[in-house]
Amino acid sequence: MHDGSDSAAGDCETVVVRKRRKGIYILPNLFTLAALFGGFYAIVMAIDGRFAQAAVGVFCAMVLDSLDGRVARMTNTQSAFGEQMDSLSDMVSFGAAPALISYVWALKDVGRWGWLASFVYCACAALRLARFNVNTAVVDKRYFQGLPSPAAAALVAGFIWLCTDLGVKGGDVAWPMFFLALYAGLTMVTNVPFYSFKDIGFKKTVPFVVIVMIALGIAVIASDPPTVMFGVFVLYGSSGYVIYAWRKAKGVQTSVISMSTDEPDERGLHK
Numbered sequence: 001m002h003d004g005s006d007s008a009a010g011d012c013e014t015v016v017v018r019k020r021r022k023g024i025y026i027l028p029n030l031f032t033l034a035a036l037f038g039g040f041y042a043i044v045m046a047i048d049g050r051f052a053q054a055a056v057g058v059f060c061a062m063v064l065d066s067l068d069g070r071v072a073r074m075t076n077t078q079s080a081f082g083e084q085m086d087s088l089s090d091m092v093s094f095g096a097a098p099a100l101i102s103y104v105w106a107l108k109d110v111g112r113w114g115w116l117a118s119f120v121y122c123a124c125a126a127l128r129l130a131r132f133n134v135n136t137a138v139v140d141k142r143y144f145q146g147l148p149s150p151a152a153a154a155l156v157a158g159f160i161w162l163c164t165d166l167g168v169k170g171g172d173v174a175w176p177m178f179f180l181a182l183y184a185g186l187t188m189v190t191n192v193p194f195y196s197f198k199d200i201g202f203k204k205t206v207p208f209v210v211i212v213m214i215a216l217g218i219a220v221i222a223s224d225p226p227t228v229m230f231g232v233f234v235l236y237g238s239s240g241y242v243i244y245a246w247r248k249a250k251g252v253q254t255s256v257i258s259m260s261t262d263e264p265d266e267r268g269l270h271k
Contacts, residue, residue, distance in 0.1 A: 025077035031068035032082065032089050035061040039093025042157070046101040051170070054101045055161035059229065061093035062150040087129050094153035095125030099181070102156050106170030106177040117178045121156070121185035125149050128188035143193040147237060151194070152184040155237050158230030165226040184237070192240040193247075 038061030045054035068086060072078045099122035107114030128149055135145060159180055163173055170177065221228045247253070 028072035035064035058157035094149040124185035194240040
């Protein structure tokens with residue numbers, strides 16, 4: 001007599017489904033790791049007293065940081081892991097590294113005021129990155145809310161690089177370094193709008209003269225990198241206040257936060 005046990009066993013046969021392992025995209029994260037290495041290298045160079053190399057490390061980290069996001073978008077490899085990794089890398093390269101380099105180079109010569117300025121810069125970098133992550137969906141993409149951390153780091157590192165190149169010792173410019181660190185740090189956490197350049201279409205065709213101008217720009221930078229780079233970021237670091245004043249004078253909204261409150265999560269961000 002057939003009791004159907006074989007059939008039942010067949011019907012109840014369990015199928016083992018193996019879960020796909022979650023992985024990470026290697027290409028954009030390689031750029032992020034390289035940027036992190038730039039910040040770590042800068043700290044090590046500062047400890048060794050090689051401040052010009054430390055400043056160059058920060059600038060290299062800045063270039064690599066600008067590439068990881070673009071590479072991720074171009075290759076369609078964006079991920080939540082990559083976003084968190086990028087923020088942590090930025091905190092080291094553009095928060096901790098410039099704060100420590102400036103302290104070891106000059107700020108230690110003004111005692112507790114020196115480490116206070118260094119800490120304020122580092123804390124403001126952390127606050128700026130945290131606010132950026134929270135407000136990403138509601139900020140006008142054409143502008144940054146406050147000075148972006150790579151530009152703030154470039155101000156600090158550029159000043160150190162320029163002074164080192166001119167043979168000026170950190171102790172001789174400790175107070176200018178103090179005020180510059182405070183300016184860069186506090187400007188990161190203001191609501192002052194800084195142009196983001198994100199609306200420039202790099203995939204679009206451009207007139208031939210644009211390529212010529214880019215080539216000339218590269219040549220100018222190569223002629224005297226410390227002076228040119230510091231000058232560029234001084235202009236950018238003050239441009240936000242010019243935009244703010246112009247908008248204020250014209251009666252245009254100065255906040256870069258979207259005024260839409262359709263989404264519940266956006267309520268309270270406009271106060």
